[in-house]
Structures are given as C-alpha cells and as structure tokens.
Amino acid sequence: MSQRPDDTAAATGEFLHDVLLDPARHTPDHPAVVEPAATGAPTVTTYAELTATVNAHAATLRALELAPGTRVLLEAELGAESIAVLLACSRAGLTFVPVSPETPPDRLRTLIDTARPALHVRAATGERTDLPATLGTARFGDGELTVERAPAATARRRHVPCVADPAYIVFTSGTTGRPKGVVMSHRAVTAFYRGMLAHRIAAPGDRVAGTSPLHFDFSLLTLGLALGSGAALVPVPQRLVRWPRHFLRALRDTNATQVTGVPSVWRQVLRHEADRLSELAHLRGVLFCGEEFPLPELRRLQELRPGMRIVNCYGATESMAATFEDVPEPLPADLERLSIGHAHPGAELLLRDGDGALVDAPGTPGEMLLRSPALFSGYWDDPEATRAALVPDPLCPESGQVVLRTGDLAVRGEKGELYFLGRTDSQVQINGNRVELGEVERRLTGHPAVTAAAALRLPLPDGGGCLAAFVVTDPSGGARQPSRPGAAEAAPGEDIAATLRDFCARTLPGYMVPAELRVVDALPVTGNGKVDREALAASVAGPA
Template sequence: MIKNVGEYLEETAKRSPQKIAILEQNSRITFSALEKFAKAVATTIIKTGLSGQSVITFLPKSINCVAAFAGIVYSGNFYTPIDVSMPEARINKIINVLNPACVITNGKFSAIIKRTDFHGKIIMIEDIDKTEIDEIAIRAIRQNTIDTDPVYILFTSGSTGEPKGVIINHRNIIDYIDWAVDACHIDEHTIMGNQSPFHFDISTQDIYSCFKTSATLAIIPESYFMFPVKALEFIREHNINYLYWVPSAFINVSMKDALDKVDISCVKRIIFGGEVMPVKHLKKWQESIPGLLAMNVYGPTEATVNITYYPIDREFGENELLPLGYPCGNTGLLILDDRNKRITEPLKKGELCVRGSCLSPGYWNNKEKTRKAFVQNPLNKFYQETIYRTGDLVHYNERYELVFDGRKDFQIKHMGYRIELGEIETAAMSFPDIPICCCLYDDKEKQIVLFVTGQIDSRKLIKDMKQVIPRYMLPNRIVSIETMPLNQSGKIDRVKLKEML
C-alpha cells in the first residue's frame, strides 16, 4: 500500500531508470537522475534539522523546481510553490500567513526573497549537487510518515483578496492520481505538455501521474504561450501527445489560427478545466486534429484537483455548455438547495458539495475559514462527516449529467431577476464575432457589463443576443478590449476587469 507520493518516483526510477522524466527547452533528466537530485535536496534540508515544516520553492518552472518538490517531500516537510513573477506584496502576504522555515531558490532570485519579510533558512539549488545523499536518514523519515501528512500548500485568493493556503496531503494526491491515470489513459508512452504554473493545482496531475507511470513531462516555455505558433512547434518537435491546459490557453491557440500553421497531429488527447471551455473553440481543435479525444474536468483546489469529468462523446451546439459530467472515482457529490435539502431531479439548481478522501484538511492557520467551507454533512445525523461547499451552482440535465450554472457569488439580482453572469457569457460566445468574453456586474451603476476582445458592433451583438436570452439579461454596456487579462493561473483575471468598471 502506497502511503507516500515519494514512492511513485522511487518505483519508477527502479523500473525505468534511463527513461526521460522531464524535458524543457534546453535540458532533460532521467528518472534515475531525478531521484538522486531529489534525495540530495532532501539530505540538504535534513541537515538543517527541519521536520514537518513548510518550505517555499521560489524557482522558475523547471526540472530544478520539480526536484525541489520531491526533495522536500523526501525530507519529511511540505512545499509551497511561489511564482518568481509574483508581486512582492503578495509574496509577503503568503510568507506572513505561512511563516515558512526555509526557502529554496537560486542566485538569480534570492535577492527578491531577501527583500521580503522572510527570515529563515535559504538553500541555493545550485549548491545541491555537492551534497552526499543520506539514504538512512531519508528512510527513517519515510517510516514515520503517514498518508495524512501534508505534501504541499497552494495559495488561492479569497473574496477579500487575502491568500488562503489549501493543505493537500499524501492520501489526497494518491487517491486522485490513481483515478486520473486510469480515466485519462496515462502510461509510459504519454508525453505530457505542461502549461499550468506549478502553483496551480492542475500541475499536480502533470507531475505525479508522470512519477507514477513513467510518462514524460515536457515543460513548454511560458513565453511560448504569448506566441501560440511557438508553443505548437515545441509540441511537434517533442512529439507531445497529451495536453491538460486551462481553456484560456486552448482558446488563445485557436483565436490566433495557430492550428492552421503547425501540424500537431501527434496530440491524441486534450483535457481542459479551471473555467468554461466554449464549444466553438473545442470544435476548432477537433477539426484540426482528426480523432482527437477530449475531456472536460472540474474541481476546486480544496478537493485536490478534479471532482468531475466528462469525456466529450457527442456533438454540442455553440450556444450549449459542456457538461461537468460525472463524479471522479471515490468522490461523493451532493447538490443542496437553500434549505440544505438534497436535489436529485433534473433541471433544478443548487450548490455543489463534495465529500470523500479528495478533501483537503482545510486552510493553513485559518480555522475560521476552514469551519465555514468544510462543514458537517447536513444529510448525515449519525456521525462526523465533512463536506466542502464549493460555492458553485449546478444542476442535472435530462441525462443526469452535472451542468455548471455559475458561481454563487457571480449570481446577481438585476431589475428584480436573479441572473447567472455565466449564462450571458455563454450566449455571447455562441456568436462567431466573439472569441472570448467576460461578464461582470457594476454594483455602483447597477449595470451588466460585458467585456469582449477586439472591435465588435455592439448593436448587432445585442440584437443577436436577444434571440437566445431574455431582455432583462442583456448587457447594459459592452466594453471592447484588445486582449483579455489573465491571472497567474492562466484564467481570466476578473479582478483586473473589475478595476476597469
């Protein structure tokens, strides 16, 4: 029985020592070399006397960063990735919440850490290769590790803008990866093209499914996503056959017509999640790559990665939403109404709640927010059972597939009507002139505002939208912007858009 995610890498290093584990623009590393690198990191940390404490990684997305993750786990500690491009003010907020014992960084970025509120131990990744591995110490730590010990803490933004640290443990990851490897058909022949930042939960599947199966993780340079043709050329050059990206990344490729310029028929499977994938952009990918398999996934960080999945198995109209689908393995889903009664009939909306071993233990050093989000199952009166309230509204369709209806906090009351802003976005993006959009509510002016990219005829768009949504849902204002701002996870940055109201 596996109880520590470090066992994935060890077993694969024994089974396939010379297979490429990770490749990036100018380098690559085998599983055997990666294991040794990680254990050298672990030994360096162990020598500092740290145990069961938080360690920040402040490194570019790279082989070094993945080795640091694994090494921190081998040392009996847990990691928090911080993006090197993150504003210093937010870095300080995370440091003040986390109170980390150690930071692993490099010579280029250590100066930034020294300017922050951090006052602990700094380990330079460049110095690790001089460390002699202490297998006895690492083995002793492993024997005292249990599967509820933390592996990492990822920080998300709360509604107040204050970062919340989501704790994820070994059991959470093992439970999810066992399902993902089977459901997504990941094996030793898979070459996974990484887009997600390592501080975003999608990267959990990228990293640990490769550790488990001996698949290869190909880190696509972040700058290439600004020039989609370069990203596709990288995919073709390295024969990448599996992509798990946020929809904004797929949309950017299709909007720039990059699929017409580079043949990436090597790609056999795409997975998308984190936000809504417009059908028209999915169709562009399917038309460009015959036989392409696609899957829509959904899940909050508080439930590790994903809690639902939907393999695309039928045609959808451009004004339709792709279903969230079905529960992932060993995941319990409940739809609750405003009175905490379970909804089982089709077409009735409620809040999606989750139970199972996918659930995070809660938020780091924040008992109040943990108590609000992780609550007793109101349907269970007999013993303690925690559920997580996602804040997402869903319903069952006639096929009993889950369908996303928007965030509870994206639901507005306008002219006496309750309105889902996501429904307005879906209506707008069903028209060919609207590649991507975002709908917000201006509380001060009491207006529905639709942000769209490019120059469009606002009157024509409103006229078209009248055919698919009621008048009371029509935008009061349409704002054209050159490009849609994205946050560090690659999703639409609603905070920045809100500042433009």
C-alpha cells in the same frame, strides 16, 4: 531506537514522492521530464536521474534537522530541478509552498508571515535581497541543493512523517485580501492521483505538456498525471505559453502528445497559428480545467485536430479536481453546455438546494457537495473559513464525516451526469433581478463572431449597477456557419455591439441583455490563466 523519518516514509508507499517516483522501479531509463530548449534538442531527465537527484536533495534537507511538516517556500518555475526539490521535501517529510518568482516583494513577505516557513529555496539564477534574516535560504541548480543560511534551530518534538501531514500548501487570492492557504495532505493528494489515473488519460510513452505555473495547483495535477502514468512531463515555461508560435514550437520540439491547461492558452493559437497547430502530428490529447471552454473555440480545435481526445476536468483547489469527462466529437450543433460527468472513482458529488435539501431530480439546480478522500485538510490558520467549506455530510451527519461545499452550481442530466452552471457567488442583482453571469457568457459565445466573453456587474455613479460584457471577436466569424440554431450572422458594417445585444435579446430577458458591451482584443487573465474580472472592471471608468 526511534525510527528515522526516511525509513518511515519509504515503508508506507503512500507519500507524494512514492507515487510519482514509482516508475523508476520499472522503467528507470524512460524520460521523466523533457524540457524545451531555446535552441537545439530538449533536455531529458530520466526517472533514474530524477530519483537520484531527489535522494541527494532529501539528504541535504534532513541534515537541517527540521521537524516533519515544517514549511519550505519553493520559489521557482516548473522544471526538472524544481520537481526534484518538491519531491525531496516530500521524502524528507517537509511541506513545500510553491511561489512564483514574479511574486511582488510585499506579497512574498505576507506569504512568509502567514506560512512561517523555515527555509526559502530558489533557483541559482534567482535573486531575493529582502528576505527576513531569520529565514533559512538555499539555492538549487545543476543537480545540487546548496544551503546558504541554515534555518534557526527550534525544539523538535516530531520525528516521524505521517501521510496525514501536509504535502503542500497552495496560496490563492482570498476574498478578504489575505492570501488563502489550501492545505493538502499526502493521503489526499495520492487518493486524488489514483482516482484521476483510473481514467487512463495518459500512459507510458506519452509526453504531457503542462502550461500552468508551479504555484498554480493545476501544475501538480499535471505532474501527477504524467509521472503517475509513467509518462514524461513537458513543463512549458510561461514565456513560451504567452506566445502562440513559441508555444507550438515547444510542443513540436518535445514531441508532446498531450497538453493540459486552462482554455485560454488555446485562444491566440486558434486565432493566429491554426495551420501550425494542425501540423502537430504527435498531439493526440488535451485536458482543460479552470473555466469553461468557449464552444466556438472548442469546435475549431476539433476541426483542426480531428480524433484528438479532449477531457473536460472540473474541480477546485480544495480537492485538486473532481471530475474528468470526455468531450463528444463532434460537438452536437444544438449543444449549449458541456457535461462535467461524474466524480472520479472513489468520490461522489451531491446537489443541495438553497434550503439545504438534497436534490435528486434531473433539471433542478443545486450547489455541489463533494465527498472524497482527496479533500483538503483546511485553510491555513483560518478555522472559521475551514468550517464554512468542510461541512457535515448531509446523508449521515452523525458520522463526523465532512464534505466540501464547492460553491458551484450544477444540474443533473437524465443519466445522472452533471452540468456546471456557475458559481453561487457569480449570481448578481440587476434592477432587482437575479442574473447568472455564466448564462450571459454562454449566449454571447453562441454568436459565430464571438470567440470569448466575460460578463460582470458594474456599479453606477448614482448607485445600483448595470450588466456589462466584454467580448473577443473573430473578423471571419460572420462567414462561418452559426454554432447552433438561431445564431445570427453580423451583416457587413453592422455595429457588433448592437448586433450582439439583439442576439442576446432573442433568448434572454431584457435585464440579462448587457447594457455595456465592449469589444476587446483579448480578455485579461490572472496568473492562473483565468479571466481577470477585476482588471476588466478597472478598465471601465463608467458606462459609455
């Protein structure tokens, strides 16, 4: 008699759901998910309740007789109900593919054509009227998972899930215009969770607020941080994250002790709701990832919440993350760049120069190569891109082991710690000179009147290109002390663009001084919360 998939999955203890539901064995009555409410008290789901819902949903999915590894498109916001569905997929041996409910119809159809899911699952309140007739559909809500249209029957040659199977596929934007699917196995995800949890960032009793949408892999990092620590996850809806006062109210009402997210979630809070932020007595930790935290904003956050642990998380979707480094408090006055530290336990980061030689000496930049048990399996249906990203281990190519080419530049400090320099592809040519955009952005945010900056190359009508920068300013910045020596203050009435060009020219060569500099109210961001450089470029018809 062959083993049932659920028997095998329960026996190994190494699947995604095993790690995240383990607290149910020890503290079943503790909160697992605490959801902010529009009015009244938050909604609390205990570990026992979450586990019971996961088991019921898994039974519904198993009844569909889908082979292990079959894809399930999960179109939902992050919440207790969607978490139960994705964990049920894990328990049933299926691969979930998170998708935003705001996904345009054409892109959704592209994702369906690419991932070839058997089932589309959405919230009971959601609506999709243009799904292919061959795609199975289901809805979840009020603790129930209801199959509306069963998936088409297929030959089933596999019956037993394996930890090397894909746990999920996250689709990101691809350089070719085709969505790029990052495939993560159960073994990789659980290895990453264990490496992250070794840093003891959260603990039972904590309430970890996640600000990233479900289709962004940072939400899965937050899920592992919270549930893997026996803490509670506080999923903050995007409609609240976008409004500083509503965001802070959600943190207050749920007694959130920690917040994870990209640095930009704090920008408007620091500008408009500083007093309310300082009043959040329960908040004692922040973990950020996805891009660099502007140092002026980071200093302001420390001023408002002294003693709070702030963790700088670095990594890529292809490994979920790679490092976790505590931010020093206070930040040294002459600090120009935060350290990203060392790779998490069980992983290692190497540096390799442009000629392929490994870099050992401090101060010499190189591309980061990640050796880790938490590497992605590959890009979905794209072996060529997979081979370009997963390359032979340069220390022992004979072994067949691969490492991840991160595409990120870094330099080692005197103690072996790493400092992120920028993307290898963020280097642009200006009049034949190489310009690292991150260096320009760091210089601009060193001015006390600038809270955020983004640099990019804009094409000129007659060919070539010019260096452009977009900055967000704080009108009171001129009254504050410079963030580091040499930071000049803007004189009253002085043109800020001219002031910032002069400020850049003091330390940067002429070709790195932005020819086009515009002040904006806010930097546009993508759905993942990162600066949307394409939108900035599109906003400029040509150099002014």
